[in-house]
Each structure stands twice: as structure tokens, then as C-alpha cells.
Amino acid sequence: MKRAYKFRFYPTAEHVELLARTFGCVRFVYNSILRWRTDAYAERQEKNGYTQASARLTALKKEPEFSWLNDVSSVPLQQSLRHQQTAFKNYFEGRTAYPTFKSKRCKQAAEFTARAFKYRNGQLFVAKSKTPLNVRWSRKLPSVPSTITISRDAAGRYFVSCLCDFEPALLPISLKVVGIDVGLKDLFVTDSGFTCANPRYTTKYAARLALLQRRLSRKMRGSKNRAKARLKVARLYAKMADCRLDVLHKATRKIINENQVVCVESLKVKNMIRNPVLSKAIADACWNELVRQLKYKGEWAGRSVVSIDPFFPSSKRCSECGFTMQKMSLDVRKWSCPECGVDHDRDINAARNIKAAGLAVLACGVTVNP
Structure with missing residues (x-):
């Protein structure tokens, strides 16, 4: 390779x-x-x-x-x-x-x-x-x-x-299978309940970035002071990007090392980022980069990374009986199934459904209806 x-x-x-x-x-x-x-x-x-x-x-x-x-x-x-x-x-x-x-x-x-x-x-x-x-x-x-x-x-x-x-080194076969549901409150949640906190670097450095950009806007175009101010803004953006990559590399490496099969969603991030309220938070979470790293690291290590259909109702579907809710707004974080009465955490339930759908796709092919 x-x-x-x-x-x-x-x-x-x-x-x-x-x-x-x-x-x-x-x-x-x-x-x-x-x-x-x-x-x-x-x-x-x-x-x-x-x-x-x-x-x-x-x-x-x-x-x-x-x-x-x-x-x-x-x-x-x-x-x-x-x-x-x-x-x-x-x-x-x-x-x-x-x-x-x-x-x-x-x-x-x-x-x-x-x-x-x-x-x-x-x-x-x-x-x-x-x-x-x-x-x-x-x-x-x-x-x-x-x-x-x-x-x-x-x-x-x-x-x-x-x-x-280079010759990739295959990892020993593991018996673990994991389903991953990405989010904004937490970077991702697994079907076992493990959560990876979202560091939110855009929010963390927002005040410093606003200060540097205000200073940049006051500098005369073409001056050396403007070039210095622009460099300070660029360095802060580079620091934020490096911090995001560091978190993603550590998280994806841990997932690939521990699990033989990883089931994830196929999100249309380009369409989701058009939401004017959530666009900044979605861009900061870097969901596409998370899935990309899982795929190439899984290929190097001999792991299977399975993507399910983007329209699969993982959040609205009960992982116990299969009942699917008609509507569920984003502010609903916990809900009870009206069919079987089981209480669900929205993210953990979604991760369990993604895991089940991913295993079905892995066994029967991409044409299977999860």
C-alpha cells in the first residue's frame, strides 16, 4: 500500500x-x-x-x-x-x-x-x-x-x-462489535453506553478569535501590521484544527484497536451543514473526518467498517421491538416506546440500531433493508 x-x-x-x-x-x-x-x-x-x-x-x-x-x-x-x-x-x-x-x-x-x-x-x-x-x-x-x-x-x-x-500490520482478531452514533453534545456514543466528549474548540476559542479578527479589521490593507495580525488569526485557526485532529486520531485508533467490526452512519453532512443554527457546531464536530479515519485505519488493521443507509431511522426506532416513531424532535433525549414500554436514551438506542443494521448489511449485502 x-x-x-x-x-x-x-x-x-x-x-x-x-x-x-x-x-x-x-x-x-x-x-x-x-x-x-x-x-x-x-x-x-x-x-x-x-x-x-x-x-x-x-x-x-x-x-x-x-x-x-x-x-x-x-x-x-x-x-x-x-x-x-x-x-x-x-x-x-x-x-x-x-x-x-x-x-x-x-x-x-x-x-x-x-x-x-x-x-x-x-x-x-x-x-x-x-x-x-x-x-x-x-x-x-x-x-x-x-x-x-x-x-x-x-x-x-x-x-x-x-x-x-508500506506493509500494514494486521491486528489480532477481536470478538467485539460496536455501533457508533455521532452527535453534537457528545462526539459519538457507542451501543454499550460509552461516550466521547465533544471538545467544542470553536466555542472554546471563540472569544480569542473574535478579538484577533477585530484587531485585523482595523489594520490598513497592505500594511505590515495587517500581515502580522492576519498571521495571528491563521495560527489560532491552525491550533484549533490540530486539536480537532488530535482528538479524532486518538478516538479512532482506540475504536479500531478494540473492535473487529465498526458500524457507523452514512451522514449527508454537506446537506446538514446548511442548517443556519447548527452549521457551526456540525462543522466543528468533523463527522466526515471521523468516518474517513475509521475506514482507512480499519483497512490497514484488517477490520471491517460498515456504513448503513443514511435514511435508516436509527433514533426513532425501538431497539427492543422495532417500533418506529412517526416524529421525534432533536430536543427529545429520552423516550419510552409506546409498543413495549422500554425506556430509551436517544443516542444509545440509535447506536444499538446502527449496530444491528450494520451486521445485517455485513451479512446480506448493501441491498438489505435494515
Whole structure:
């Protein structure tokens, strides 16, 4: 399998200048080729693919006004065209929206293939530089990277992601099966009653974030003080994102280590987040990221992660007799079944139903009616 190992590194002044030029060239090539392809289709109904885009890039590099494109490695420029072609493919197949232009205010990234970097004796060298990157290696790479991606986030931090071949270690078979119901009060609840508290980092840092954003709004555009204030806001956002990922990685690792089968819901988070009252809380909970981590970690460990139908009434269905309530508002946290009289906790009952439905899907296939 392929796996990316991400490390933080601290560039020297030489690396900062080289990477700034590389990021700028990658961004310019992506945006200019995207504009060229869009205009060609709008004006002449001409469809251009990667081959035509690569030829256009060669022509651009020969023009005197764009000679600075030759100051950086050609590999990241070609890779940006490949990424753009993938974006167009996803768009034409209906998976994403039309490709958009890249901004210098957002995350910057450049991908290097094997002929544009060297990895030897624990040191990483990139093209156009003779000094190694000062990488903080937190773990040993399982193999020599096939590609690396160097990125700089909005907070000014530099990272390198190394794509390597690795052999996943299968965990011993466990006899435990768990059903998981995600929520806002608790991050998730299992069928056995275990709850993982929702840290709510957006609420925790709301006052500090509002203060920094007020200070940013008062700074003059284009000034150095505005750049400093913007960096403080970006660092706080990065801290919140890192805290969320830390909680999710610890929780998902514990679930995968302990259970052989994990049953979860297939939530339409993109539709749910349109709720103006709950959108911020739903985004802060990161339900999609929770399920994504469970799936790839389960694949590595030899576990089964089963997703049930998103319209399955897990909260309104009695886990004892199967009676389904017609309506149940979100403020109802405990209820009694009118058919069998059993008292239910809303989240635990939903987790039990998800577990039963997941086992049915696992045994009979996705076409089964839970």
C-alpha cells in the first residue's frame, strides 16, 4: 500500500526564497493554463487536455517575459498540470465543481517526483538546492519516497509529505462489535453506553478569535501590521484544527484497536451543514473526518467498517421491538416506546440500531433493508 508520512521542517533563508519562487510559479502556471483552457472552450468550443496544456507551458517558458519560470524545477510545474487534469476529470464525472483559481493567501504546495529530489542517509534534498531540508523526523520512513509534497500553510508553517510503500500490520482478531452514533453534545456514543466528549474548540476559542479578527479589521490593507495580525488569526485557526485532529486520531485508533467490526452512519453532512443554527457546531464536530479515519485505519488493521443507509431511522426506532416513531424532535433525549414500554436514551438506542443494521448489511449485502 501507499502511505504519506507528513513531517514539519524549518527552512533556511535559502530554502524560503527557493520555495517562495516555486510556489509562485506553480500557482501562476495553474491559473494561467486554467484561464487558457476556459477561454478556448468558451470562445472556440476547443477542448484541451494535459497534452495541449503541457505544450502551452513549454511555449510560455520560451517567452522572454516569462523566463523566470526556468529559475525553478520544471517537475512541480508539470505536476500542477496533472493535478489540474485530475480536477477537470472529477468535474466532468460530476464529483466536484469546476476548477477554481489558486490564491496566494491560502495553502501553498508543490509536488516533486523522484527525479526532482534525493533522499539518502536520512537527509532530503530538493532540486535547485544543495543543502538538505531541516526536517524533524518523528518516525522512520518504511521505504524511499516515490514523491514528496512540500507545503506552507496559512500560519507560515512548512511541511513535507513523503509518499512511501508500506506493509500494514494486521491486528489480532477481536470478538467485539460496536455501533457508533455521532452527535453534537457528545462526539459519538457507542451501543454499550460509552461516550466521547465533544471538545467544542470553536466555542472554546471563540472569544480569542473574535478579538484577533477585530484587531485585523482595523489594520490598513497592505500594511505590515495587517500581515502580522492576519498571521495571528491563521495560527489560532491552525491550533484549533490540530486539536480537532488530535482528538479524532486518538478516538479512532482506540475504536479500531478494540473492535473487529465498526458500524457507523452514512451522514449527508454537506446537506446538514446548511442548517443556519447548527452549521457551526456540525462543522466543528468533523463527522466526515471521523468516518474517513475509521475506514482507512480499519483497512490497514484488517477490520471491517460498515456504513448503513443514511435514511435508516436509527433514533426513532425501538431497539427492543422495532417500533418506529412517526416524529421525534432533536430536543427529545429520552423516550419510552409506546409498543413495549422500554425506556430509551436517544443516542444509545440509535447506536444499538446502527449496530444491528450494520451486521445485517455485513451479512446480506448493501441491498438489505435494515
